[in-house]
Amino acid sequence: MNTANLSRTETRRRSRHITNVAYRIELDLRGATDAQRDTFGTRTTVTFDASTEATWLDFIGPEVLSVTIDGTPVPVDHDGSRIQLVGLGRHNTVVVDALGRYSRSGEGLHRFVDPVDDEVYLYTQYEPADARRVFANFEQPDIKASFTFQVSAPEHWEVLSNRTGNRSGETVTFDPTLPISTYITAVAAGPYHRAESTWSRGTLTVPLAALCRASVAEHFDPEDIFEITKQGLDFYHDKFDFPYPFGKYDQIFVPEYNLGAMENPGLVTFTESYVFRSAATEAQYEQRANTILHEMAHMWFGDLVTMEWWDDLWLKESFADFMGAFASAHATRFTDAWVSFANRRKAWAYLQDQLPTTHPIVADIPDLEAAKLNFDGITYAKGASVLKQLAAYVGEDAFFEASRRYFAEFAYGNTTLADLLVHASAASGRNLDDWASAWLQTTGVSTLSCTDSAIVQTDPRPHRLAIGLYDKDSEGNLVRVHRREIDISTASTPIELPSAALTLLNDDDLTYAKIRFDASSLATIETSLDRVVDPLARGLIWSALWNATRDADLNPSTYVEIASKFAGSETKVGVASAVVANVQYAIDHYLDDSDAASQTWISTCWSQLESADPGSDAQIVWLRAVAAASQASDARAREIERLVDGTLPIEGLELDPEQRWMLLRSLSALGHTSRAALDAELQNDKTASGLNSHRAAVAAQPTAEAKARAWSDLMESTELSNDAVDATVTGLRAGGRRDLLAIYDDRYFDAIADLWSTRSIEIARRLVVGLFPQQESTDAADAWLSAHEWAPAALRRLVIEQRDHLARALRVRRAFGL
Structure with a gap:
């Protein structure tokens, strides 16, 4: 039995017996700079009341050193995931001393070594259940508690957590948190660059901080981040009528992050891709603003009031997705944020909702593996779309009045769908049972x-x-x-x-x-x-x-023709970017005669690049389109070579390192650049981004040796970070060379069950999805599914979804004789 995969049934039973929980967590991170050391010291002191003589604490780590109950040492009973506790009384104090392991997948306590200056950066990521990789705890959202963190780390480091800390030498002790769930506790430590500001409203003053790695500080723009943050706090303060409750508001941008962002109260973490090292469009700034406001909405929807279990995940994610767009449109310069929502976020929902694995917004989530995969387009974007429909159905005033009543009643507690509907019905005067049944408890579009x-x-x-x-x-x-x-x-x-x-x-x-x-x-x-x-x-x-x-109702050739004619005049850059990406997908997956279509499309992209206003967002969009289109067509390879070497200048376009790598990967996929040239480029960009871009470009080379090396790295190396895995997969698949990739089709289906059992779910998910073979039939996937009915449900779900994408592409081709 996999005891790491907690079930809803057993955690619900545990929460009935465990109450009044408080933690003190001591982490010793002073050895983090030692490259030979992959573990850290962790001590948890947890006090709680119990109405049972036996329960367990969750902890995933290499070793539990000792356990005491009420000061008495007890035998360590740890199976790798759970620490059994027996002989409990009504009031208990349990102390667990253990070793945790640093992560390279972003699950738990992630350690990153900056190749620019060899500085070490740490940060945590726990959702849905990875706090147990850092400290022993009751890992479920409905056992809220106060957490006091004490962190020992090099004295020159920034050390952060959910609350304000007091430093004494190498040790920082943080104030106790308000009652929160384990998955939103957080720690970050390292020589982070820091910028500060404040937000005030009436008697409430909230300190603000924005942080990033020192080596990317030159690209950091905290002023824009603070502007959006203050606008969001103003907006939510007025709409929710519940003052921001968590004291400070730090936002930290971290490397190798496996999400877009995470709503840890007082210490929100973001992917470092929001620190724009390369030329960025206004659409990217809009997306960052949306994410900032999404995470801020979670301070109320999710952190203040939290779902009981992951089947009500939508109670926070759908609301935050809706509020991110709503607040962007009403409180920031991005007044047409609903355009991006309609064209991009809802596209994600429509795609997810038409898969065989679709599920209701209020989903049945029996265990953690199912929860991990339920952070999807239905929980986020469909749920947000349905909430927009609810606001139209009951009126915005009633919608926000229901929110205010909901926060007032359930602050610092846990809820279910029924709790929300009571307030929505009361505020609107409408019985919403039928509405909820039609929208929240059904599937499909x-x-x-x-x-x-x-x-x-x-x-x-x-x-x-x-x-x-x-x-x-x-x-x-x-x-x-x-x-x-x-x-x-x-x-x-x-x-x-x-x-x-x-x-x-x-x-x-x-x-919707x-x-x-x-x-x-x-x-x-x-x-x-x-x-x-x-x-x-x-x-x-x-x-x-x-x-x-x-849906095979419109010929993909017609879509490509319309896009070729009008995408260049689309002034909403986020929409233009989505259209360009869709055209490339259609050419790669829906058109049999993709060579001719690719040559025509790359010529369109190049023409648009040359005619775009110098320095404009459109110029950035079409440069990216040229890079994507040229992976499969060498019709403009010579011009791209000259663009990279500087002999074909385009007014307003000065290639930054990421743009150069983007073009070099395409040239590499075509066989128009050498390994030596890629190595030389790396000497000019020895950043983390440069190293992964080099990895992708090398894997893109159209040789059997390059593909074999990339495949071997993915299958055999357990040290690759999530970013390195993504880069290798991207390079391996570049150009879609079936002549070189077909050899790995059978190997894929032979390997995935073992990958799922031996890699973290985050890394395994990237491999299963990213390496799925693009074949001319679904026979191989069907055979694997038939022979692996015993496989974990989460793994089967991924294969079923990828199989369905392939089947859809084949249906479109057949429908139009393509």
Whole structure:
């Protein structure tokens, strides 16, 4: 039995017996700078009341040195995941001395050595259940506690946790936390660069800090981060009527992070990719702002009020995803944040919701392995989309009033769906049981279309939606001339609409549904998409076109043609980036004659790059498009070579190191650069990013030797970090060379069960997904699934999903004879 995979049933039983928990955690990190040492000292003192004589503490680490109960040493009973406790009384003090192991996958306490200056950086990442890799605890969200951390580390280091600390020499002792769950406790330590500010409202003053590695500080822009942070705190303070409760607000940007960000109260962690080492578009700044506001929303949705178990994960993630876009649009300079939400976040939801492994927003999560994979497009983006529909259904005022009542009643506690619905119904005056059943407890996505006399939907649900009618004005622009907002709930809803050049269902993106265009509207789009003035309307059109392409309702060649014609004029850079990425995906997966399509597309990308305004976001977008498209076509290889060596300058474009690596990887995939040239480039960029970019470029070389080396590294090395794994996989797959990769198809299916059992779930997930073979049939995947019914459910889920992506691509090809 895998005792590391905690189940809902057993943790629920434990929470009935364990109450009044408090921790003191002492971590000795002074040996972190010793490269030969992979462990650290950890001591947990936990006090609790018990109504049972026996329970267990969770701890995953190499060794438990000793355990005492109420001062009496007891035999160590540790199976690698659980420490058994027997002979408990009503009030208990348990002390566990142990060794923890530093992580290279971002699970637990991650250690990173900066290749620029050999400095060591540490940080923790625990969700959903990796605090037990750092200290012994009751690892479940509904056993909240106060945590007091004491950390010993080199004296010149920054040492941070959820609360403010007091230093005495090498030891920093932090104030006790308010009651929180184990997964949102946090520690970071290292010679981090630090910037400071404050936010005040009335009598409340919150110290702010933003931190990153010293070697990337020259690229850091804390002023923009603080601006968004203050705008968010202003907004949430007003909307939630519950002052920020956690004292300080530190935000730290860390290397090799395996998530976008994590909402640890008082110490929010972010991926270092938000420190823009390369030229960044306004869309990237918008995405960072959205993430900052998403994590900030968690201070209330998730940290202050927490789900009882992971099947109600949506109670925090869906709300935070919705609030990230809502607050961006209402409180920051990114006033059209809903455009990006409609075109990018919802695309993730639509994709996830059409897989065989789809699940309700309120999911059945029996154990931790299932929870780990449930941080997906349904829990985040579909849930957020449905909350936007709820706000339209009950009204924004009622929505936020329900939130305020919810926080007031359940602060520092745990909740379920029923608790939220009570307040939402009370605030709105509407019984939401049927709404919750239709939206939160079902799967799938409706498809809406418009006939001459009715709105038709598949998979019927109740929708509050707007219908927009667009016609050309005196200047030839397509503008909305009529809008109607209606409720529909059946398969067909009669409606009479005036005629118009373009009928846009779900205008303003109020509901969660795919839409289809009538023939007249599609004809308008094919000739005049660039004349649609409103960016949200354009975003919805692009989203609908892509959904129709994926569903084999629109010929992928038509999508590529529309994109080739209009993507260059798309002014919303985030939408343009998504469209360009979709075209590349269509060429790689949906078109059999991809060589011809690739040559045409790379020429389009190069033309757009040359004509883009110097120094503009569009120039950045099309440079990235050139790099992606050129991996499979050498039609512009000579121009790219000259761009890299500086003999073909483009006004406004000065390649930074990451852009150079991006182009070099493409040249490497084509066989247009050598290993020696890549090694020489590395000498000019010996950063962590440079090392991984070099790794990817080397693995991209179109030789059997390069592919074999990359495959061996992935299969045999257990020391690769998550970033190094991603880079190697990216290089191995670059160019899609089936002649070189087919040899690994059988090896993939032979290896994945062992990988799942021997690697951390984070690394194993990256390998299983990233290396899935792109074959001409699903036979190999089907055979593996048939022969491995015994495999862990989480592993089977990943294979089923990748198999479905392949099957969809094959269906699209067959539908259009491609």
